[in-house]
Amino acid sequence: MTDWDQCYREGNTPWNRGLPSPALAEYLARQPLNGRVFVPGCGLGHDVALLAKQGAQPTGFDISPLAHEKARATHPDLPPETFVLGDLYALPEAFLEAFDAMVEHTCLSAMPPEWRPRYRDAVASVLKPGGLIVGVWYINPDLDPGETGPPYPLPLSELDALFADGFEVVEDYVPEVGYEGRVGRERLRVLRKVG
Ligand SMILES: C[S@@+](CC[C@H](N)C(=O)[O-])C[C@H]1O[C@@H](n2cnc3c(N)ncnc32)[C@H](O)[C@@H]1O
Known part of the structure; x- marks a missing residue:
């Protein structure tokens, strides 16, 4: 089990590039x-x-108290309640079917592979019917x-299987932009919750 708070305490956060995912930014611009x-x-x-800059009402959710504190400090222009401390696997009841969309970016890839069905169930539970998952899936x-x-590497076949039931693919491609060293290793796949 990764101690995420310890990673932030030690500054061992190679995923943090100080800017939004370029692939996500390119998608959201369209x-x-x-x-x-x-x-x-x-x-x-x-x-x-x-997301907030573009007019959405985002909720950033993280299990690490220090990441939560740092997120609020890094974005003082956003209302503090934009960032919520919590565990994806013990979601507040108020989150159930409360969201129009969710964004995946290096959250699933941080979870052990055996947790993937729990992740799928958790993210499905927060979406309204018809809600979108906009994912920058870290495949390679x-x-x-x-x-x-x-x-944890996520074979494309596993991504297919994970969302085979209850979701339809809306858009799917390998982005041509990304953080340095990530281009060609991510997949932008948008899924819609159906049924
Ligand atoms: C690899 S980092 C990615 C952070 C961010 N998406 C980025 O790209 O900068 C994974 C993040 O997931 C958080 N996390 C891990 N397990 C979680 C859980 N069960 N619930 C909520 N957040 C979790 C960690 O604290 C960490 O901030």
Whole structure:
């Protein structure tokens, strides 16, 4: 189990690039999200700030108290309640079917593979019927020999299988933009909750 708060305490946060996901930003420039948007594992909240700037009502959600504190401090222009401290696997009841969309960006890839169905159930539970998952799925992280993660590689076939029931694919491509070193290793897939 990763101690996320310890990662933030030690500054061991290689995922934090200080700016929103370029692939997400490129998508949102074409297809801005409206309404309430859930961002689990939001870290310091760069994606959350972008969504707010574009007119959505984002909720950045993270399990690390220090990340939560830092997200609020990094974005003093956003109302503090934009950032909520909590566990994706023990969601507040008020979140159930409360969101029009959610954004995935390096949250699932941080979870052990056996948690993927729990992740799917959790994110599905917060979405209204017809709600969107806009995902920058980290498909091909490089691992050192012998390492298994995090980040945990997510084969495309597993992403397909995970959302085969109850979701339809709206858009799907390999983004041409990304953080340095990430281009070609991510997949932008948008899913809609159906039924
Ligand atoms: C790899 S980091 C990515 C952070 C952010 N998305 C970014 O790209 O900068 C994963 C984040 O998920 C958070 N996290 C891990 N498990 C979580 C859980 N069960 N519920 C909510 N957040 C969680 C961690 O604290 C961490 O901030």
